Every structure is written in structure tokens, then in C-alpha cells.
Amino acid sequence: MTTTLNWKPALRHVFMILFSFLMVYPIVWWIGASLKDSTELSSPGIFPSVPQWENFTKGWNSVPGHTFTDFYLNTFGLEIMVLIATLLSCTLVAFGFARLDFPLKKFWFSILMLTLMMPGQVLIIPQYALFHQLGWVNTYLPFVVPHLLAGGAGGSFFVFLLIQFIRGVPKELDESAKIDGCSWFGIFWRVVMPLAFPAVVTVTIFCFLWNWDDFLGHLLYINTVDKYTVGLALRMINDSQSAAEWGQLLAMSLVSIIPATLVFIFLQKYFVDGIATTGIKG
Amino acid sequence: MNRSTTTLAQAAPSPKKSSYFKSRWNAPLAGYLFISPWLIGFLVLTAYPLFLSLYYSFTDYTLMQPMQWIGSRNYERIFTADPKFIQSAKVTVMYVLASVPLKLIAALLVAMVLSKAVKGIGFYRTAIYFPSLIGGSIGVSLLWRNIFGVDGIFNKLIAVFGIEGKSWITNPDTALGTLILLTVWQFGSTMVIFLAGLKQIPNDLYEASSVDGANKIVQFFRITLPMLSPILYFNLIMAVINAFQMFTSAFVITNGGPMNATYVYAMYLYERAFSRYELGYASALAWIMLVAIVAATLLISYTSKYWVFYETDTGGKKRK
Amino acid sequence: MLKWKRSLSVLAMTAIVGTLAACGGGGNKVNNAGAATEAPASTTAAATEAPSTNEPVKLRIMWWGSQPRHEATLAALDLYTKNNPNVTFEPEYSGMDGYLDKLSTQAAANNAPDVVQLDPGWMPDWMARQQLADLAPEVDVSKFDGKLLAGGQREGKQYAVPLGSVAFGMVYDKAAMDKLGIANPANGWTWDEFFALAKESKAKLPKGQYFTLDYAGNYFMYSAYQYAKGKGQVITDDGHFNVDEASYLEWTKKFEELRKEGLVPPADVNASDKENDPQMDLLAAGKVLFRYSFSNNLGTWDSIKPGAYALVTMPRAEEAGGWLKPSMYMAVSKNSKHAEEAKKFINWFVNDPEAAQITKTFRGLPANKENAALLEANMSDLDKVGLELLRATEPDGQTWSAGAGGWTNFVDKDWVLVRDQLSFGKSTPEEAFKQLKEASQSYEK
The missing domain is CATH 3.40.190.10 (Periplasmic binding protein-like II)
Incomplete structure (x- = not known):
């Protein structure tokens, strides 16, 4: 990772800035559009002549009887439960598949992969019927419980991802830990997890993001507005059959990506300071 | 432990040395304990719907109407008398072949650049991940139309070079291309996984090979690529699976049009399942897709033994 | 890496697309x-x-x-x-x-x-x-x-x-037409007048502006035309394909002409139209003067360009073209x-x-008629314009019908494919008719 030539960093920065701009252009357009009123949206300019800040305040209160504060609290509550459930279950399962040998392991692993590959559309109705019979409709259980069982939005994906990463952790570390008297759980917790930390961060980011965006899942299982998540509330602003409040919609959806962006900004530094780089000694 | 690149060619494991490697299965009970959350979840929540759908695929089952066992008739119809099946399969294969390599290459290149500890790297990383952050949100389809519409920014850009633009998204020749571009543009998740993988490669490997006089390109092929191969394998498989199941953008941005140019397989499946409620036929379509994905994945994993390297208990690297 | 569940999050749009397409349906004489x-x-x-x-x-x-x-x-x-x-x-x-x-x-x-x-x-x-x-x-x-x-x-x-009830008619950009010196249509106008007005506007329209959308392959507009010609529903209530070949060819050929003369947008631009979207709606963007509309939709366009738009009945021929729809x-x-x-x-x-x-x-x-009468007194101006279209359509309007069950997909998918092929010039009116007829086979009851 050493750089030998001096012009290289400079060139890299120029390239990165240009490239970043290309990737960030949408947010610029988006900020502009969220400040426009409906009459200006069709005009080509990026920024409005008079910024409509009230798109944000009105949008925040646009659902009768509730404000977006409620929806954010709901969503954060759901996200925290789902994140904890996912991290607990997926790491354990991945460790089991990656490090332990047991009868039928290959078979179960193929099944795990199969669940990744199955087009989800035909499963929606039977699954709904099941959760309905369990009396879980209009609660957060249809999200939390599957995640606790390494399923839900992204479950098998996370397990597969973690397996691949754990396989990258040298096995002789397990062995020496074993000799030191560590149990399997000790190896999992003290040896493998710290080394697979970048992967755990990755799973955290994806899990947060996908559950934030899981519109259809939320729509199917949450009925009453007092339990609505941000994603559901957003779609309420936009009803295709009536005069749409585009400005408010864009403003609120812009706000809705802030949490995910913050999560990413906060966690991405672990890709630099990842323990893995320093944890392995030759 | 010696992990220099010279061990790459090291052959299969030596006789098992470790005390816990006595039996064929080192820890049957512990193994099942560890995977039990998933196993319970699968058996209780997924297995039933999964097998139900397999059963449906052999029935004539339209929602709210009596189900009738018809054997393999759904499958026969799909393969012999369903032009939409052929059309959507064609579009999907084109999409998979184009989007997967492009996305992987873009993601890997950018991840390599971003893995360096450069000043302001956090900002770049966030900026570049941004398109993936807005992924499924409402904004993205508005945005894509804004870029590739007739009055879009892309046309203004090429107008500088005197090229007259068109409505790229709604032109049958270019519509699928713009969707592929969107997929490639949202390479963030793939990149993040590469990034995490790159971070797992110990620095001393590079240092050792630098001392040996290896240049960057040699290092890439002899250290980075082999060390990253499990992650590359993972990303490749996931990209293929996701590309086969591609739905959102075709649905939201082009709705399969114009002239079915972006009518992907998952859209056809959705149409059967949720517009026509033909759960039997839709399930058959789903299982055909499943078989196709499994075949593609098996092909990849068959080749993987030639290019994917895992850490083993022998201390070095070996062929899987 | 789009996760499947996440993809589903936008299933969203089907509902929209499905509904818009499902609105309108055909009409028939309900006995x-x-x-x-x-x-x-x-x-x-x-x-x-x-x-x-x-x-x-x-x-x-x-x-x-x-x-x-x-x-x-x-x-x-x-x-x-x-x-x-x-x-x-x-x-x-x-x-x-x-x-x-x-x-x-x-x-x-x-x-x-x-x-x-x-x-x-x-x-x-x-x-x-x-x-x-x-x-x-x-x-x-x-x-x-x-x-x-x-x-x-x-x-x-x-x-x-x-x-509630709404009327199926047309919306036009009154402000733009006044500026260009194109005469406004009046309720009860005919299809002949519609096409004549198109021809007349040719000289007055600047580049990049068109008379109307390319409706050659549009299901609802063609339905309206076939009704006006007195040929009844496109799909009958008992589930049969009933496109009148002569009317269909007449209609598609008239639009072929408009296409040649540049009175409808080029195919790719036409396909980019998205109703009610402030950026993609070609009427809102000032690119076309006419498009079809329901009487209660005026508010949406009005919010984009206040005061610019007006409603008019669907053109007629032997019979009325428009209808009231729940x-x-x-x-x-x-x-x-x-x-x-x-x-x-x-x-x-x-x-x-x-x-x-x-x-x-x-x-x-x-x-409910009594409740409607009760509300009329205190209506907003926009509602009143909508009501006017409703009242103008009501007396001899066609009877709306949801049509036969099971044909939704024919309208949403097969008809749309033929529409694109017509608009992109990939099939002739004759071929288009043949194709629709063939596609209809799998839906026949």
C-alpha cells in the first residue's frame, strides 16, 4: 500500500473528486427539487427561484393525527430490534457453517443457498397466511422473529457473507485458542468475531438499509397508522390519484435517507481502522 | 505462520494434526447448536411456503378458486406455448450477462482505490456509496428519468459534442442499457464487501513481496486477487442471483416497456402472480427461475476450485 | 446489491399502473x-x-x-x-x-x-x-x-x-392555445373537428410542441372512438374481443398521418409521458395541447400550472365518446x-x-344524487369546472362497464405492446389489428 510516485496522490484526488461528483449529482438535484413548489418542478433549473422550506414543515405534519416524529421513532425501534436479532443470529449461524463440521452440513448449506435464490414473489401469500395464523399481523414480530432466526430481509445473504469472511480468518488461530482451553463459543466470540469485524460492520449497514427500505414487507404486515414506519408514511403523501404534493414528498424522502447516510458515515471508518489489519500477527 | 505467496501452490492438507480433528465431524452437536437459529427459522417459517410453492407449480391454482392437480402441464405450457416466457428470459439473460461483469469490475476497481488511507477518504467513500443509499427510494426513478429523459442532463452533456440526444429510457434500443447502467451505478454494496475483504488482507504480505521486488500488477494478481477470491466468489454469486431476480428498476422506471425491451423474467412472474393471481403458473415460473439460478451458481462453484482459495488449518493456502 | 425483498418495496407502481389501466374500461348498455x-x-x-x-x-x-x-x-x-x-x-x-x-x-x-x-x-x-x-x-x-x-x-x-362519479373527457392547455391563436374546442365537438383542429394547428405549433399524444394504440382513447362510431365495447361484458376492424384501421391511420406530420411527439418522447408527474407529463411540460382526463383530475394539472388548463368533452361522432365512471x-x-x-x-x-x-x-x-346536489352549492371553482364536464357528459354518455373479469392483463400488457409497436413504426395498422386479435385468443371465455 505504499505509493512510490508523488503525482499519484494528486491525480487520485482529481479523479476521486470528479467521480464523487458524478455519484453525488443526484443529491444536488434532489435538494433543489425538494425546495420547489409544484409549479416549478417541471422547469429545468436545479434550484427554485424561491425556496419552499415549508415543504419540509408541511411534509413533516402531512399525515393526519401523526407527525413524522412518530414514524421515525417506530422505525428506529424496529431497526434496533432487527439489527440486534440479525447480528446475534447470523454470526452464530455463519460460524457454525464456516468452522464446524457436522452431519448434513453440505445439505443444509445448499438449502441456505436455495432460499437466497428463490424468487420471493410466490412465497408472499403463504408466508402472510402463516403469520396471520400466528396472530402476528399488525405487530413487528413478522420482522423481528425471522431476523432472530437468521431470516427476514437479507438473512441468508448475511449468513453467506459472514461465512465467506470467516473462512478468510486463519484456522490456526482457532487451534491455538482451543489449546488455551477455549470452548467453541469462546473461539467464536474472542477469536473469530473480532477478526471478522469489517464483515459485521458490512452486515450492520446492509441490514439497516434494507429494513429501512422494506416497503412491501412493512405494508403487508403493518395495518394501523400508529405503527407505521417512515417508508409507509412516505407513500401516504404520494397518492397517484390526486393532486400530489411532489415537493413535500421529495422533501420527506430526502430527510428519510439521512439516518442511513449517518449510519454509513459513522461505520465506514471501520473499513480503514478495521481490526483485521492489525489483529493478525505473522 | 508463513503466509507468503509461495505457499499458494502448496498441496492438500497434511495428516490432521489437531486434537479436535479426530472424527469426520469435529463437533456435530456444537455445529447444530450454532446453526439452530437458522435451522429452526427455515423449518418453521420458510420450508412450508417453499414446498407449498413447489406443490402449486403442479396445479392449476388461481387465487380464491379451487386448486386442481394438473401434473406437469404448467411446465409444458411454459416451454412450448408461452412467447412471453421466451421474451422475458431473453431480456433477463442479456441483462445478467451485461450487468454482472460491469458491476463487479467497477466495484473492485473503486474499492481498491478507496481502500487506501488517503486524506478525505471517508468523504469519497460516502459519496460513492451514495447511489446505493438511495437504492429503492422513490427518488431514484424520478432521478433516472431526469438524467436520461429527452431534456435530461445526459442529453445536455452530449449536446456539447454536437450529438443530438433522444429519450434513452423510452427507446426500445437503449432502454435496457440505461437500466444496466443504473445497476452498475449502484455498485456500492458490492464495493463495500470488496472493501471489507481488502481490509482482511494482512499488510505484511504486500510488504514482504515489495521486499522481493514485486510490482503493483504482480501484487494484484499474486496477493490481492487470490486473497480476495472468496469475496469475489461471493460477490459474483450474489450479483448473478440478483441480476436474475432483477425487478425494481424495470418495474418502476420502464414498466417493462417500450416494446417489452425491459420486460424481465421477474416482472413476468409478478404479472402472473399478482395481476392474474395464477399462483400455480407463477410458481412453475419461479421454480424454473430457481433451477436456472442454481445451474448458474453450480457452474460458478464448479469453476471456483480453480480460482478460489480458502484459509485452511494447514497454515497456508490450498486449493479448496 | 438489491435484495429481493427490497425490490418488492416498489411493487408500489403496479398498483398505480394496474389501476390507471383498469380505470375507464369499456362501456356497454347495461340492461x-x-x-x-x-x-x-x-x-x-x-x-x-x-x-x-x-x-x-x-x-x-x-x-x-x-x-x-x-x-x-x-x-x-x-x-x-x-x-x-x-x-x-x-x-x-x-x-x-x-x-x-x-x-x-x-x-x-x-x-x-x-x-x-x-x-x-x-x-x-x-x-x-x-x-x-x-x-x-x-x-x-x-x-x-x-x-x-x-x-x-x-x-x-x-x-x-x-x-363518487367522474367523467371521461379531455384536458387542454388553454393558455398555450390562446397564445398560439388556436381556437378552443367546445363541449359536444366531434372527432372530425378534433382531427381538423390538429391539421389547422400544424402551422402554428413551434418545434418541440405537438397537438396531442400519440393515441393510436391507446386503449381508452380507442374505446372512446369505437363508442362514438356506435360500435360498442372493445371487450364485451361476457368476455369477447370486439374491436371493430374498420374503426380501428380508421383510427390508427389517422394517427399515422398525425405522426407523419409531426403533430404527435416522436415515439420515444411519447413513451416517456407519465400522467400527473410534474416532470414527465407532456401536457404539464407544455409539449402537447391535448390529453385525455377524468373530470376530477384538473386539480392536479392546475397545481402545476394554475389557471392554464380547461376541460372539454370527449369528441363524438354518431354517438357520444365520453362516459361517466364510478x-x-x-x-x-x-x-x-x-x-x-x-x-x-x-x-x-x-x-x-x-x-x-x-x-x-x-x-x-x-x-348519491341527493348528496351531490347538496354539495354543489359550496364547491370550489375547480370542482365546478369538473362538474361542468360531468354534466355535459351525463345526458347521452356511454355506460361505463368494468368489462369482463380476466381481461385486465390484455389491456395492460398486450394492448400496450401493440401501442408501442405502432408508435415506433414497427407495425402497420393492419398488422396491429391482427396481433391484437391473436393475443385476445388466450383471454376468450
């Missing part, structure tokens, strides 16, 4: 228009039953809409609970995105809400699948127009009541455990003047 009077159970009759069911009941009710409709509906529910303290509600309201997916899934699991709001286009399928309860005798439909009730009837039973229906799920209470509520919701004062025109002009 049982008198059905309206079949079951005129009075409100009081229902009320006398009340004591027997006085135990507390919680009704689940589901509808889609935007903020004003939600507020009004919630207020109405509150009032009902005030009048009937034993009945409380669990409202499930949302936008249109994903609404039908959710409702279908719920229904499949026998968990549909007691009271549901339905799009007219869904009615044939929902009634055929027997997912709705017969509303007689609790719901009094004596004050409703028979033409609007028909869409909620099957085999002589009323399964759903229309909530905006949406309300029904009781078959599996409801509180069907009696649900029906009583619906009866109140559609017939009670006090309820009408609260729900206003947020679901179109009330289909």
Missing part, C-alpha cells in the same frame, strides 16, 4: 339499470335491528387516498362512533402504492378488513371470486344512478356501492365477522347528508 330499486331497504329498517347487535364492535376499514381524503374520512368515522358508541374503527389507510397487493394478500389469508374501498376495475374479479358480501338489504341504493351501480352488481346482487366502490368482505354492522356503516356513509358534508368531493362527486 339491468333498474337494479337500483331492487333492494331499497330504508335506513330506519336497519336501525331497528340495532338493539340485537349492540355489543361493542370494532370494524376494520381500509382505503387509499391522500391527506385531505384521510382527514375527511377519519372525521366521518369519529362522527359515526359518536352516534353509535358501540361501533369503533380500526382504520387502515395508505396511498395507492401497494394497496391492491396488500388487500389481495389479506383476502387470500382470510384476513381482509370488514369494509374495503375498491377500484371499479377490480370489481369483476372480486365479485367473480366471491370475496364480497351481498349488501342488501342494509344498504339503501335508491338514490344512486343505475349506470354507476351496475359495476357493483353480479347476478342481480349488489356487492358494492359507488362512492370513481371507486365500497364493499364488505365476505369473511367479515361483523358484516351487519359494516353494511349499516356503509349505508350511513353513502346516504347520510351529514356524512356527505364531511367527505365532500374527496372521492369524486358523490354518486
